Amino acid sequence: MSTAQTITQIAESLNDSLSLRSPPNQANNAPSSDPQSGYRYAHLLPAFPKDEHYPPLTPFDHIDPAARALSHPNQTAFLDKAQSVIEITPNLGTEVHGVNLAQLDSDGRDQLALLIARRGLVVFRDQQEFIDRGPDFYLEWGRHFGRLHIHPTSGHPEGYPELHLVYKDANATFNFERDDSITTTLWHSDVSYELQPPGVTTFFLLSQPTTGGDTLFTSQISTLKRLSPQFVAFLKTLKAVHSGVEQAEFSRAGKRGGVVRRDPVEHIHPLVRKHPVTGQEALYVNRQFTRRIVGLKREESDTILRLLYDHIDRSSDLQARVKWTPNTVVLWDNRNTAHSAIVDYGDSKERRHGARITPQAERPIPAWEGLDLSA
Numbered sequence: 305m306s307t308a309q310t311i312t313q314i315a316e317s318l319n320d321s322l323s324l325r326s327p328p329n330q331a332n333n334a335p336s337s338d339p340q341s342g343y344r345y346a347h348l349l350p351a352f353p354k355d356e357h358y359p360p361l362t363p364f365d366h367i368d369p370a371a372r373a374l375s376h377p378n379q380t381a382f383l384d385k386a387q388s389v390i391e392i393t394p395n396l397g398t399e400v401h402g403v404n405l406a407q408l409d410s411d412g413r414d415q416l417a418l419l420i421a422r423r424g425l426v427v428f429r430d431q432q433e434f435i436d437r438g439p440d441f442y443l444e445w446g447r448h449f450g451r452l453h454i455h456p457t458s459g460h461p462e463g464y465p466e467l468h469l470v471y472k473d474a475n476a477t478f479n480f481e482r483d484d485s486i487t488t489t490l491w492h493s494d495v496s497y498e499l500q501p502p503g504v505t506t507f508f509l510l511s512q513p514t515t516g517g518d519t520l521f522t523s524q525i526s527t528l529k530r531l532s533p534q535f536v537a538f539l540k541t542l543k544a545v546h547s548g549v550e551q552a553e554f555s556r557a558g559k560r561g562g563v564v565r566r567d568p569v570e571h572i573h574p575l576v577r578k579h580p581v582t583g584q585e586a587l588y589v590n591r592q593f594t595r596r597i598v599g600l601k602r603e604e605s606d607t608i609l610r611l612l613y614d615h616i617d618r619s620s621d622l623q624a625r626v627k628w629t630p631n632t633v634v635l636w637d638n639r640n641t642a643h644s645a646i647v648d649y650g651d652s653k654e655r656r657h658g659a660r661i662t663p664q665a666e667r668p669i670p671a672w673e674g675l676d677l678s679a
């Protein structure tokens with residue numbers, strides 16, 4: 305596919321609320337008539353081949369990398385030579401300077417997974433080697449943490465369907481959030497409609513705007529803790545439907561003309577899940593994909609979900625905001641955090657181009673063992 309075709313596809317296919325916002329760091333982000341000419345990461349631009357179709361995902365046994373680090377005599381040995389390790393907020397987020405992710409061995413990656421499980425979000429600065437190693441390395445990196453997910457609708461670099469891209473430039477003119485909502489904030493946990501949603505997730509920007517386009521994170525361990533014990537006890541008895549149907553329909557919609565590589569699925573997950581390694585309990589609902597609480601009347605379900613979404617939206621005191629600098633690589637635990645892009649650079653003609661490596665993890669473990677997920 306030519307660059308021009310690729311970009312046309314992008315404009316046609318902005319398909320998920322995450323997939324099209326965008327900016328560069330190392331490379332050119334200046335507006336030009338052909339934003340792709342001379343672009344350093346042109347080979348990683350999103351493509352939407354129309355002929356891709358995948359069968360349903362099959363269950364698999366997930367062995368959590370963080371569990372392997374528990375028996376290590378020094379569970380944070382990979383940080384021993386760091387220049388600095390800073391807690392971004394008390395509730396979540398650690399920022400690390402002076403550790404080269406591209407050089408982490410298997411033990412180091414396991415320890416990293418454990419830190420991510422504990423802190424929810426870990427931000428690494430100055431990771432040029434990681435980013436420049438390219439897509440084959442990204443896949444090898446991600447496979448350490450779990451089976452790689454192929455996104456059903458988002459753009460990916462040609463030949464690398466496992467890499468999920470976010471992208472916006474002067475020619476990608478429309479944007480789901482700004483079109484039909486008063487806010488671009490959309491808290492979510494990635495692809496929570498899958499039976500085995502992602503765990504340790506890696507995300508970085510190849511290009512970024514001069515200002516704006518930060519990413520928000522929140523701790524779902526902390527949002528849960530804010531609720532009264534009585535209410536939490538009730539929530540633990542509940543399970544909810546998470547759906548990929550609207551995302552697929554959005555992609556299929558004529559005006560965007562995007563792809564649906566895998567038929568959309570819905571799965572039922574506990575409202576409160578337990579982390580397989582830390583045992584910590586986290587709220588597991590999100591505005592983007594959670595649709596209804598099983599067994600409750602519609603009004604009851606709507607009211608409880610709205611309460612929880614409002615709580616997540618408003619809890620700035622439980623959130624961290626990542627400001628992107630060139631060569632930053634961010635990792636989060638998709639099981640106990642939620643995040644949102646911030647599309648405040650919408651009028652800018654600059655490019656924002658990000659890549660996500662998305663290993664799947666276990667089927668969510670209910671915090672209350674008695675919860676029956678079979679029905």
Ligand SMILES: O=C(O)CCC(=O)C(=O)O
Binds near residue numbers: 494643
């Ligand atoms: O673009 C961002 O800041 C976040 C994108 C996102 O939500 C994702 O890739 O999962």
Ligand SMILES: [Fe+2]
Binds near residue numbers: 322493494
């Ligand atoms: Fe996301």
